[in-house]
Amino acid sequence: MTKTSIIIGIESSCDDTAAAVIKDGKLLANIVSTQNIHKAYGGVVPELASRAHQQNIIPVIDQALKQAGVTREELSAVAFTRGPGLMGSLLVGTSFAKGFALGLNIPLIEVNHMQGHILAHFIKTNDEEEEKSPSFPFICLTVSGGHTQIVLVKDIFDMEIIGETIDDAAGEAFDKAAKIMGLPYPGGPLIDKYAKEGNPRAFTFSKPKVSDLNYSFSGLKTGFMNFINNETAKNPDFVELHKADICASIQYTIIDILVNKLKIAAEQNSITQIALAGGVSANSGLRATLKELAAQLGWQVFIPKFEYCTDNAAMIAVTGYYKFLKQDFTTQGIAPLPRYVLGSNE
Ligand code: KG4
Numbered sequence: 001m002t003k004t005s006i007i008i009g010i011e012s013s014c015d016d017t018a019a020a021v022i023k024d025g026k027l028l029a030n031i032v033s034t035q036n037i038h039k040a041y042g043g044v045v046p047e048l049a050s051r052a053h054q055q056n057i058i059p060v061i062d063q064a065l066k067q068a069g070v071t072r073e074e075l076s077a078v079a080f081t082r083g084p085g086l087m088g089s090l091l092v093g094t095s096f097a098k099g100f101a102l103g104l105n106i107p108l109i110e111v112n113h114m115q116g117h118i119l120a121h122f123i124k125t126n127d128e129e130e131e132k133s134p135s136f137p138f139i140c141l142t143v144s145g146g147h148t149q150i151v152l153v154k155d156i157f158d159m160e161i162i163g164e165t166i167d168d169a170a171g172e173a174f175d176k177a178a179k180i181m182g183l184p185y186p187g188g189p190l191i192d193k194y195a196k197e198g199n200p201r202a203f204t205f206s207k208p209k210v211s212d213l214n215y216s217f218s219g220l221k222t223g224f225m226n227f228i229n230n231e232t233a234k235n236p237d238f239v240e241l242h243k244a245d246i247c248a249s250i251q252y253t254i255i256d257i258l259v260n261k262l263k264i265a266a267e268q269n270s271i272t273q274i275a276l277a278g279g280v281s282a283n284s285g286l287r288a289t290l291k292e293l294a295a296q297l298g299w300q301v302f303i304p305k306f307e308y309c310t311d312n313a314a315m316i317a318v319t320g321y322y323k324f325l326k327q328d329f330t331t332q333g334i335a336p337l338p339r340y341v342l343g344s345n346e
């Protein structure tokens with residue numbers, strides 16, 4: 001009999017301060033405090049993010065333990081996000097985790113945030129719906145505000161990036177397009193909302209030509225900006241008059257770029273188990289497109305519940321749990337890695 005394990009996961013890589021508790025692989029608490037302060041600036045301001053983490057971290061940890069009905073002394077290990085992310089943000093979670101583990105005299109587990117996004121597919125609760133996880137090997141498209149990667153997942157600890165963006169992330173493309181239209185940050189969910197009423201073929205934008213399985217979104221952003229500038233020069237009300245069509249068309253273009261490479265990746269590796277991860281997986285157009293492809297190509301598509309798609313600590317705790325099982329611990333000498341590459345140690 002293995003003895004009971006209770007892992008606390010801590011996430012602070014960007015603008016969400018989060019903590020979660022997992023007992024013997026089952027999620028007991030999942031708390032996220034999103035920093036609204038960045039809305040006024042149209043994007044995440046690193047210095048403000050680290051200050052807000054500093055304020056939020058203790059209340060968030062406290063709330064997670066209370067929700068789980070667990071005391072600090074019952075914890076078996078502390079798992080934290082080491083990177084990738086913003087240095088000032090990562091430092092808050094890393095320093096807290098180190099002090100917490102040292103004070104409780106329990107092991108410390110470092111987690112790669114991108115691995116966490118993928119392992120969100122293995123979060124178990126009592127909810128039947130969530131028990132379905134992809135089987136290995138599968139392909140995961142991780143699409144967030146900071147990252148866009150196609151990952152070949154051979155096992156829990158055997159992941160290979162087979163494609164990624166060479167500039168902007170998909171979420172960034174949504175947010176920048178929204179900003180150009182004068183919509184508030186983060187604009188991705190708003191584009192999704194207005195797109196529902198629009199025609200995705202109303203306007204066309206040129207797509208990038210990038211080799212292999214890599215992506216590029218910066219050219220699309222420039223093309224979109226020029227288009228909006230030209231049209232508003234002719235008619236200042238252009239965006240307001242055509243909001244739904246513009247949103248539907250830019251969303252359609254981003255999704256088309258994403259799924260084209262995903263289809264090639266699946267075909268090249270003869271894989272039909274396809275998973276989505278990251279905040280952009282919330283996009284209803286992307287979800288619908290993947291469902292259509294599933295029917296067409298015989299794919300089995302896995303999309304985690306929304307709260308496990310966006311930044312959260314449940315994904316850090318579940319990764320910590322698997323590392324705990326193989327006693328993969330780190331030391332007090334550990335430092336954050338803002339450019340932590342998935343699959344590497346450094
Ligand atoms: O994973 P996440 O919460 O944080 C990062 O690690 O970046 O992802 C946030 C990103 C933002 O760019 C946001 O605009 C985008 O996910 N997003 C969406 C939707 N919901 C969130 N993009 C398009 N449609 C949505 N429904």
Ligand code: ZN
Binds near residue numbers: 144
């Ligand atoms: Zn993330």
